[in-house]
Amino acid sequence: MAASSIYASGTTGSDVIVIGGGFHGLSSALHLARAGARVTVLEAEYCGRHASGVNAGGVRTLGRHVAEVPLALASRELWHRLPELVGDTAGFVPSGQIKLAETDAELELLRARVADLNQRGYRHEVLIDAATVRTLLPAVAPHVTGGIWAADDGHALPFRAVTAFRRAAQRIGVTVHEGMRADALRRVGERWEVTAAGRCFSAEYVVNAAGAWASGIAKQVGEPVPEEPVALLLTITHRVPAFCTPVVGATGRPLSFKQFDNGTVLIGGGVRGSVDMAARNGEVDFAQLASNARTAINLFPHLRGVGINRSWAGIEGFMPDGIPVISPSRTAPKLVHSFGFSAHGFELAPAVGHIVAELVTSGCSALPVEPFRIDRFH
Ligand SMILES: Cc1cc2nc3c(=O)[nH]c(=O)nc-3n(C[C@H](O)[C@H](O)[C@H](O)COP(=O)(O)OP(=O)(O)OC[C@H]3O[C@@H](n4cnc5c(N)ncnc54)[C@H](O)[C@@H]3O)c2cc1C
Structure with a gap:
């Protein structure tokens, strides 16, 4: 320059x-x-x-495309010392992130992923068994077979x-x-x-x-x-007593799930609405929201019947x-x-x-x- x-x-x-x-x-x-x-x-x-x-504010290195791993790890380092860069934490909470397996086959997929990452020299994702998942998430449904865990991941306020x-x-x-x-x-x-x-x-x-x-x-x-422009959907529930510290994802179906300090729960993870690019607007799709809520209830059954505060759509560009x-x-x-x-x-x-x-x-x-x-x- x-x-x-x-x-x-x-x-x-x-x-x-x-x-x-x-x-x-x-x-x-x-x-x-x-x-x-x-x-x-x-x-x-x-x-x-x-x-x-x-x-959704997910600060996640977990489950990344292997090409993104070096960038995600470098970025996570910056998230941990954000006040030095911008004078604010941006609400970053190093809560850890966990990706759940719901079947033995999914657990095998996660095992193979961690082995592959280890072979490439990456140690930030750790395979955990069902008992360890329950220690981290006592309210999780009994069918969960294990997961992968990134202790230094977290979430922030977008x-x-x-x-x-x-x-x-x-x-x-x-x-x-x-x-x-x-x-x-x-x-x-x-x-x-x-x-x-x-x-x-x-x-x-x-x-x-x-x-x-x-x-x-x-x-x-x-x-x-x-x-491709895509409208991604998120939902916030009413407040419920504290039950979940890490950010939670699933392996076989879309889910990104976290509970905030105020008790509300954010549910998303890739379900889609519709986009009007000319109006620069995304619209929610209630059938998709319902399917997302069902996943959350399958994994945390005590949330059945909890009210929804609001849902919204955000427009994101996807590459093939x-x-x-x-x-x-x-x-x-x-x-x-x-x-x-x-x-x-x-x-x-x-x-x-x-x-x-x-x-x-x-x-x-x-x-x-x-x-x-x-x-x-x-
Ligand atoms: C619902 C949802 C949940 C998500 N959850 C996560 C998550 O948990 N963790 C994660 O890592 N990522 C998440 N993402 C993805 C993440 O939000 C995006 O990848 C990221 O914000 C993209 O940032 P950007 O600056 O590239 O795009 P944008 O935020 O879209 O910014 C682009 C800006 O360019 C402006 N613009 C467009 N055209 C012009 C023009 N001609 N002239 C001037 N300005 C223009 C737009 O108005 C816009 O403000 C999520 C995305 C969505 C939608």
Whole structure:
């Protein structure tokens, strides 16, 4: 990146324009500013409006695609010392995460996974038997056969995390424009010009962190990608007496489950509603919510009859192989993509923002990002 920037006349200039004020855009902006860049974030609505502000808050290395494991472990380290990075814990609770097996066959799958990870040198997931599961989760149903456990995982508060990163970025000079949707990108000489809400912004680099809308940006620079927007559903129950400390997932069916300090229980884990991309809105599907609630009741039978406070849908970009795009553009100079986190990007954001900053400032990263290249779908 050049030490100084030349702005085209009539434009607002910086070194890097980040498109998208979700957790990834803001984390990238923060790490870029820490590296000395002048950064402008353009957010179409408000920061954290979509997946980043409304997700389940799971800080999970457990059960990750093997390509993501190094990134997830690096990010988890940052979660454990978030106050040093952003001056706030973001509500992070190192509660541990557990993934349950409900049959002997599922337990064998988990056993094979842990053996594979161990062979690759990873020790963060531990196979546990049914008795150990019951020690961690006394209220769990008797049919559970065991599970895997990541003691240093946990959960945090999504909107608080987004806000902490935004404020930390702004404190060191990042400019955040909300209500400013980037419409068009074009190269003008050695720089990018991005038009948004009738204004023109200029920068040497662009970061595409537009979440479920990012494939539209990629398409503009001749890099179409098969990103699918999906509405993921979550539900919060009424308060019940404390019975569950870790975050709980299942192996054979969708479940992400946790109890907050105030007694409410969050239920989700991948059940889907419908998306209206033009309206930028997700709708709940009650049949899916009911199926999700049944899973929760199967595993924690005492929750039968507990009332629901509210349910909602958040829009997330999914890639066909379930792992994100974190990649320099292959068609355009000085453009870095970071999107398609496929329902597990919250945990990754603190470290992936650093990777994006590395890709902008040096063209490569200390962490292995080859599996996330944008041209892997061709
Ligand atoms: C219900 C739900 C539960 C989840 N649970 C978990 C979990 O427990 N753990 C976990 O790790 N992950 C979880 N995730 C996934 C996680 O939330 C996402 O992977 C992550 O937040 C993606 O962040 P992002 O910044 O890439 O995208 P987003 O948060 O979608 O941010 C992208 C932003 O870009 C803006 N934008 C789009 N187009 C433009 C444009 N042209 N110009 C300007 N701005 C634009 C959007 O308005 C949006 O604010 C969950 C997701 C959902 C929906």
